[in-house]
Amino acid sequence: MGDLILYLGVTFAGFVIGSKVRSHKEKFSWTARVQMVALMVLVLTMGMRMGSNEEVIANLSTIGISALLMTVVIMACSILAIWLARQAMGIDRYGRMKNAGAGVLSSEGGADTAAAEEEPAGGNSTTVAIIASVAAGMAFGYLVIRRMFEGNMDQFDSLAGLTIKIGLCLLLVFIGLDLGLDGTVVDNFKKVGLRILVFPAVVIVGTLAGAAACSLFMEFSLKECLAIGAGFGWYTLAPGIIMENGYVTASAVAFLHNVMRELFSIIFIPLIAKKIGYIETTGMPGAAAMDVCLPIVEKSTRSDIAVYSFVSGVILSTAVPIMVPLIIG
Numbered sequence: 001m002g003d004l005i006l007y008l009g010v011t012f013a014g015f016v017i018g019s020k021v022r023s024h025k026e027k028f029s030w031t032a033r034v035q036m037v038a039l040m041v042l043v044l045t046m047g048m049r050m051g052s053n054e055e056v057i058a059n060l061s062t063i064g065i066s067a068l069l070m071t072v073v074i075m076a077c078s079i080l081a082i083w084l085a086r087q088a089m090g091i092d093r094y095g096r097m098k099n100a101g102a103g104v105l106s107s108e109g110g111a112d113t114a115a116a117e118e119e120p121a122g123g124n125s126t127t128v129a130i131i132a133s134v135a136a137g138m139a140f141g142y143l144v145i146r147r148m149f150e151g152n153m154d155q156f157d158s159l160a161g162l163t164i165k166i167g168l169c170l171l172l173v174f175i176g177l178d179l180g181l182d183g184t185v186v187d188n189f190k191k192v193g194l195r196i197l198v199f200p201a202v203v204i205v206g207t208l209a210g211a212a213a214c215s216l217f218m219e220f221s222l223k224e225c226l227a228i229g230a231g232f233g234w235y236t237l238a239p240g241i242i243m244e245n246g247y248v249t250a251s252a253v254a255f256l257h258n259v260m261r262e263l264f265s266i267i268f269i270p271l272i273a274k275k276i277g278y279i280e281t282t283g284m285p286g287a288a289a290m291d292v293c294l295p296i297v298e299k300s301t302r303s304d305i306a307v308y309s310f311v312s313g314v315i316l317s318t319a320v321p322i323m324v325p326l327i328i329g
Contacts, residue, residue, distance in 0.1 A: 018180020047137020067256035074210035081206025203283035233286030289313035
């Protein structure tokens with residue numbers, strides 16, 4: 001709860017600042033470069049943390065395939081659920097109402113024109129940079145960090161956690177600043193309204209549907225698969241709840257699955273934004289949509305799409321400590 005308040009606070013502070021200096025918007029073009037550097041440092045640190053984690057490394061060769069299969073199926077079902085909901089609600093692939101006027105596909109402007117206006121620059125280069133940073137971080141964590149902090153990994157975890165939190169706060173300030181400079185967030189809320197809550201709801205449905213499908217061809221029961229899926233990417237909480245109920249193997253799969261969901265989201269958000277749709281990116285990470293993956297969503301789409309991402313992450317994070325015990329208990 002404390003982190004949630006912190007993240008909300010720094011984002012709102014950035015928004016207020018951006019609103020105050022909106023008339024000088026052209027002077028803030030440098031913020032995109034700062035965000036990109038901060039994003040790479042954040043992703044690199046996450047990679048080091050995962051590469052240095054004995055549990056992640058030890059489980060990769062034994063239950064990694066199960067976690068991988070669940071991650072692919074669950075993320076695909078989540079994306080499909082958002083796509084279906086978006087189509088039913090009349091929202092285009094760029095996250096705007098089709099009859100709202102600006103930035104939509106209409107008879108006055110073809111699809112190519114709309115795409116040219118909306119497509120974020122450097123989508124492919126961002127994906128390559130993210131993949132390279134994650135890979136480099138994991139290799140460095142496995143080969144160097146484990147030896148540097150041998151017998152004292154708690155110290156590194158604390159240092160990495162602090163670095164990630166500081167990096168997130170910095171990025172969230174700039175995301176808020178972009179929202180304030182853009183000045184369209186209020187209009188977008190008015191256009192979509194409470195329908196913004198539909199997307200985290202369909203992510204829950206899509207995730208659980210994917211988890212249920214996995215129980216048909218995996219060695220885990222329906223209850224175990226649903227509990228694993230209901231972690232929604234929160235790998236520090238869901239596995240612990242599952243383990244407390246005596247499901248040790250399912251807990252290990254849950255840990256790896258949730259790590260993979262966050263990692264794959266970091267890597268593939270730019271690609272999904274470019275090929276499928278902006279709002280689809282907000283459901284991929286699950287709970288991480290409000291923190292770790294929020295800057296990547298914003299970088300790959302637009303500042304106002306970050307609002308969808310944050311709301312989705314908050315709701316899914318709230319659902320984890322409720323749904324996992326109910327399912328597995």
